[in-house]
Amino acid sequence: MNGWNNKVLDIDLTAQTYETYPLDMEIARLFIGGRGLGACLLWDLVGPEVDPLDPENVLIFTNGPLTGTGYQTSNRFSVTTKSPLTGTILDANSGGFWGMRFKKAGYDVMIVRGKASKPVWVEIKNEEITFHDASDLWGMRVFALTEKLGQNNNKRNVLCIGPAGENLSRIAAIMNDRERALARGGPGTVMGSKNLKAIVVEGKTRPKIEDKGRFKFLLYESRKLLAASPVTSQALPEFGTVVLMNIMNNICALPTRNHQQSQFEGAEAISGEALTDNYLVKNDSCWACPIGCTRISKTDKVKGEGPEFESTWAFGAQCGIDDLPAIIEANSICNDLGLDTISAGSTIACAMELSEKGYMNSGLRFGRADQLAPTLEAMAARENVGADLADGSFRLASKYGHPELSMSAKGLEMPAYDPRGMQGQGLLYATSNRGGCHMRGNMVGPEVLGLPKMIDRFQVQGKSSFVTLHQNVSAAIDSLVICKFTNMGVAEEYFARVLSAVTGIHYDTGELTQVGERIWNLERLYNLREGFTKEDDTLPPRMLNDAPAEGPSAGRVVKLNPMLKEYYRGRGWDENGVPLQAKLKELKLVNLGV
Amino acid sequence: MPTIKLYANLRNIAGTTEVSITPPSGMLRSVSRESNLGACVSALIEQVPALDGVIVEDGQIKPYIVININGHAATNFDVPVGKDDVIAIFPPMAGG
Numbered sequence: 001m002n003g004w005n006n007k008v009l010d011i012d013l014t015a016q017t018y019e020t021y022p023l024d025m026e027i028a029r030l031f032i033g034g035r036g037l038g039a040c041l042l043w044d045l046v047g048p049e050v051d052p053l054d055p056e057n058v059l060i061f062t063n064g065p066l067t068g069t070g071y072q073t074s075n076r077f078s079v080t081t082k083s084p085l086t087g088t089i090l091d092a093n094s095g096g097f098w099g100m101r102f103k104k105a106g107y108d109v110m111i112v113r114g115k116a117s118k119p120v121w122v123e124i125k126n127e128e129i130t131f132h133d134a135s136d137l138w139g140m141r142v143f144a145l146t147e148k149l150g151q152n153n154n155k156r157n158v159l160c161i162g163p164a165g166e167n168l169s170r171i172a173a174i175m176n177d178r179e180r181a182l183a184r185g186g187p188g189t190v191m192g193s194k195n196l197k198a199i200v201v202e203g204k205t206r207p208k209i210e211d212k213g214r215f216k217f218l219l220y221e222s223r224k225l226l227a228a229s230p231v232t233s234q235a236l237p238e239f240g241t242v243v244l245m246n247i248m249n250n251i252c253a254l255p256t257r258n259h260q261q262s263q264f265e266g267a268e269a270i271s272g273e274a275l276t277d278n279y280l281v282k283n284d285s286c287w288a289c290p291i292g293c294t295r296i297s298k299t300d301k302v303k304g305e306g307p308e309f310e311s312t313w314a315f316g317a318q319c320g321i322d323d324l325p326a327i328i329e330a331n332s333i334c335n336d337l338g339l340d341t342i343s344a345g346s347t348i349a350c351a352m353e354l355s356e357k358g359y360m361n362s363g364l365r366f367g368r369a370d371q372l373a374p375t376l377e378a379m380a381a382r383e384n385v386g387a388d389l390a391d392g393s394f395r396l397a398s399k400y401g402h403p404e405l406s407m408s409a410k411g412l413e414m415p416a417y418d419p420r421g422m423q424g425q426g427l428l429y430a431t432s433n434r435g436g437c438h439m440r441g442n443m444v445g446p447e448v449l450g451l452p453k454m455i456d457r458f459q460v461q462g463k464s465s466f467v468t469l470h471q472n473v474s475a476a477i478d479s480l481v482i483c484k485f486t487n488m489g490v491a492e493e494y495f496a497r498v499l500s501a502v503t504g505i506h507y508d509t510g511e512l513t514q515v516g517e518r519i520w521n522l523e524r525l526y527n528l529r530e531g532f533t534k535e536d537d538t539l540p541p542r543m544l545n546d547a548p549a550e551g552p553s554a555g556r557v558v559k560l561n562p563m564l565k566e567y568y569r570g571r572g573w574d575e576n577g578v579p580l581q582a583k584l585k586e587l588k589l590v591n592l593g594v
Numbered sequence: 595m596p597t598i599k600l601y602a603n604l605r606n607i608a609g610t611t612e613v614s615i616t617p618p619s620g621m622l623r624s625v626s627r628e629s630n631l632g633a634c635v636s637a638l639i640e641q642v643p644a645l646d647g648v649i650v651e652d653g654q655i656k657p658y659i660v661i662n663i664n665g666h667a668a669t670n671f672d673v674p675v676g677k678d679d680v681i682a683i684f685p686p687m688a689g690g
Contacts, residue, residue, distance in 0.1 A: 230658050230686035239602055241689030246601050250682045251665045273602060309689045442690045449687065450660055454667050488688050552665025 002208040003065025003502040004028055009107045009129070011122065013194050014055065014114030016131045023108050029505060030588060033064025034481035035091045036519045037109060038080025042089060043522060045111070048530050052084035052186075053168065053193040055115035061102065061199075062110075064481040065503050068103035068207050069215070072222050072490070073483035075100045075287035082530075083185040084193075085170045085343070085392050086411040086435045089526040090185040093481060095286035096177035098157040098201065105203025112196065121149070121160075121198040126205070134197035138166060141336045146178045149200050153177065153287075159199045162338030164380040165192035169390040171343035171379075175335065179305035180286075183340040185412055185434055210504030218498045222490050226290055229489030231451070236293040236485060237283050241309040243272030244416070247448060249317075251457070252551035253421025255414070256317045257366050258349040259407045259540070262418045262548040266322025270312055274324055291485055299325040307331035307341070310438075313416035314345025319352060320366030330372040337380040343392055346413035348375055350393035351385070353405055360400045362388070404541045409436035410532070419543055419558045422447045424455075424463045426558035427567060428471070430537045433523035439484070441470030451488070460559045464567035469513075476516030518587045521571075521579050525589070534577040537564060596629070598638050598681045604649075608642045615641060631661065632671030634681060649683060658686035 004023060011018045031040045038060045050056045060080040067074050077099025083090035102110070105126050119134035137145060142162040151158045157177055165172035165188030172188030173181045182188075209215050226232045235243065248254040249267035256264040268274065275297065284294040284305070294305055307315075307328055315327040334341045348371075354360035362385045364371055378386025388396055393406040393413055407414050412435025419426030424443035432440045445451035446466055455466065473492055477484055480495060487495075496512045499505075507515075527536075538544075539558055547555045568575060572583030584590045598613045605611050615637040639646050649659055654670070661668045662682045663675060675681065 231688045234603070235685065235687045239687070243602050243687045244689035247660065247662075247682075247684050247687065250662055250684075251667075273605065438690055444690065445688075448660075448667075450658075450667070450669075451688070454660075454669055457667075484690070485688065552662075 001025060001503050001505060002210040003069070003499075004033070005103065005106050005108050005207065007107050008109040008111065009124070010111045010113070011129070012114050013112060013116040013120065013196060016116065016120070018129050028108070030515070030518065032479040032499070032515055033067070033108065034062050034076070034078040034093065034479040035080065035475060036479035036515060037062045038078050038091050039089060039519055039522045039526065041109070041111065042080050042082070043526055046082050050082065052082045052087065052190060055113070055194065057082050057190055057193075059112040059187065059190055059194070060109065061112070062481070063099050063103045063108060064479060065207070066480045066482060066498065068100045069209060069502055070288050071215075071219055071482070071498055071502075072226060073286065073289045073291070073486045075289065076481040076483055077102060078478065078481055079174060079182045079187050081187055081190045083434065084189040085186040087530060088410055088434055088532065089523050090187065090434050091478070092174075092182040092184050092187050093478060094176055094180045094182045095289075095483060096157075096180035097153045097287045098159050098176040098180070099481070100287045101157040101201045101203055103203075103207060104205050105201050106205055112194065115193065116195040119195045119197050121200065122196070124199065124201045124203070126203050137197050139163065142175045142338050143178060143336050145198065146175075149198055151178060156200060156202045159201070160197060160338075161188045161191045162336060162380065164338045164390075165189055167380060167382045167390070168192050169339065169379060169382065170395070171340045171347065171390070171392050173338050173340050175338050179335045181335065181340070184342065184437060188338050209502050211501045214501040215498065218494060218501055222486070222494055222498070223290060225494070226486070226489040232291045232485060232489040236291050239272040239276055240283065240293050240295045241272070242275050242295070242307065242312050244309045244444070245271040245312065246273070248417065251421055251448060252548060252553035253418040253448070254313070254317050255407065255416065255418045257320045258318065258346070258353040258405065259418065259542055260353065262421055262553050263551050264317035264320075267317060269322040270316040270324050270327060272309075275312070279324065279328060286483070289483065291483075293485060297328050299328050301325075302329050302332040304332050304335065306335070310415045311341035311345070314342050315372055318345050318349040319372070321369045321372070323369035326369035326372055330376060333373055333376045337376065339376065339380060342415050343413045344376060344379065346407055347389050347393040347396060348372070350397055350406055351389055354397065354400050354402060359402055407540055407542070409539055410434075410536055412436045417444060418553070419539065420548060420556045421553035422457045423460050423558060423563065424457070424467050426539060426543060426560060427464060427467045427563040430539050430560055430564065431467070431471075431567060433520065433527055439474070441467060441474045443467065443470060458556060460562055461566070464563050464570050468567065468570055471520055472513050472516035474516065475519040476512050479515055479519060514587065518589065521583065521587055522589060524577075524579060528578060537577060595677060596634055596675050596679045596681055598634065598683060601682065601684045602687060604645070604683060604685050607644050607648060609644070610642075613638055613641060629675050630671060631663065631668050631673045631675055631681070634675050635671065660684040
């Protein structure tokens with residue numbers, strides 16, 4: 001079989017040793033790579049007795065058989081671990097160049113175990129693995145560290161944590177290639193708990209492709225499809241993802257001031273149009289990507305990648321702030337400190353509401369753009385008010401007696417789509433295996449943009465089937481590992497064909513989607529084993545009980561219970577959300593001893 | 595009069611962010627009382643010819659174009675429009 005390198009790198013930080021061994025190809029066939037492989041390995045390696053910050057927790061970096069082949073967006077990679085923020089299974093994935101380089105260094109998987117006795121960084125040059133003392137690097141911010149360790153997109157790629165991860169902020173990100181992020185759920189915290197500052201990789205070996213002629217033809221066809229789609233050829237390159245700000249506001253589904261409202265009077269000022277007109281330098285792209293959705297923005301204080309829609313929303317509408325330069329600067333600060341922008345912004349918003357209501361004495365107030373930068377610095381350093389905010393909104397709100405004011409699901413802060421204006425999105429957040437997340441099957445396509453077709457965003461009955469399909473396809477794409485924006489122009493059947501051409505194993509669309517379903521069910525089982533129950537498939541009370549007073553979503557709350565019943569049934573689970581034996585057998589999970 | 599708000603590259607094409615439409619020549623019903631979306635879009639294109647071919651294709655809303663009336667999606671041109679309604683037209687977009 002081609003595509004995979006058939007090689008696992010297993011690093012023990014405690015002993016500062018490593019070994020390599022073949023990848024289990026039966027597992028690879030069933031789970032492909034990326035998120036799928038990560039879930040399968042984590043199931044075996046980390047059980048309920050392990051705290052996320054124990055040395056026994058692991059970081060599993062994975063790529064997929066398409067990574068590094070040059071197929072559209074074949075640059076992405078995943079990290080899987082147990083989340084220190086939520087306690088669930090966590091995978092995060094990132095773009096840029098590091099994932100491609102790690103594949104070209106000759107590996108499919110890197111498992112990082114144990115804990116170094118003092119800070120280290122690891123250098124991978126093909127088969128040469130070196131542990132370096134990072135004592136003099138500890139404390140360095142991401143941008144300076146990335147440069148110091150020799151970042152070069154074409155040759156040598158740096159993955160690292162900033163001060164947030166070192167100080168064990170539970171919303172710390174792992175950063176790669178300077179400003180790309182494995183952000184959600186605290187993977188940077190786990191890396192910091194291991195005293196691991198950075199992993200630098202060099203490698204040049206292209207992965208082997210089984211049917212080169214067919215691959216070349218599919219690459220050509222995919223490129224034409226992406227060029228023909230107005231979304232991937234015009235919308236994303238010209239405006240980036242922030243272009244969603246105005247449409248979400250228009251339909252009254254833009255969470256504002258910690259989800260107290262669903263429309264923001266300052267949305268236009270922080271829109272994609274405003275960013276493009278006033279602060280955009282150019283667009284940019286990851287390796288092997290023809291789309292180019294990355295923004296390079298500049299203010300008087302910063303110049304760099306981003307911001308994306310979620311980040312702009314988190315520091316913008318969610319905090320009641322319409323100062324776009326301050327938001328761009330906050331995004332850059334998060335990248336430099338190694339913080340998840342969504343969780344950081346939403347945690348600040350939670351603190352603003354707690355303070356304005358007199359439950360907390362932080363001085364933070366909605367609309368105060370000047371408070372963003374110093375608060376983020378304090379969070380990364382765990383100093384002053386930052387010590388309270390460093391571990392996310394749920395721990396913050398719980399400490400001050402009002403957990404219901406954390407706008408999170410399973411402890412992960414929800415992103416920029418108010419589920420009271422999108423019923424399907426509400427079900428998505430409540431059932432997502434890593435918590436309040438839109439990237440596990442974003443319903444903005446069918447419920448807002450009419451992609452592929454407009455469905456009634458307020459409809460409840462039947463909605464679960466769309467959510468389930470989106471979740472399964474999303475998981476499959478995360479196992480390849482490619483960018484979901486490719487799916488805006490190229491259908492899943494092409495991914496199945498490309499996978500077949502690269503690996504020599506026949507996959508059709510149904511089998512590929514079933515891989516996604518398999519991954520979803522295994523993740524579910526992992527969380528059940530950790531002690532999560534159907535009671536955790538829920539949303540904050542505000543989403544279930546407090547309707548917006550005016551606007552197009554006025555009077556609406558999320559009708560979760562009927563959707564959940566339908567969802568469990570459709571997934572082949574019992575009334576408690578536990579996968580039935582028949583489903584496990586169908587997905588071949590029983591064969592794995594699950 | 596209904597107001598039409600334009601977004602993203604539609605603004606660049608039209609040279610404006612907002613258009614108050616006036617009844618196009620030959621319309622059967624005045625847009626100041628009641629109309630349908632098709633009449634409003636016809637009026638828009640008559641006022642802003644640069645939008646011809648951008649929003650409408652073969653008499654239907656062009657694929658990938660999203661039209662909301664007061665924040666609610668309209669999927670065909672027969673949807674009624676009141677005189678104080680706000681029509682928002684979005685070009686192809688994506689995000690996440």
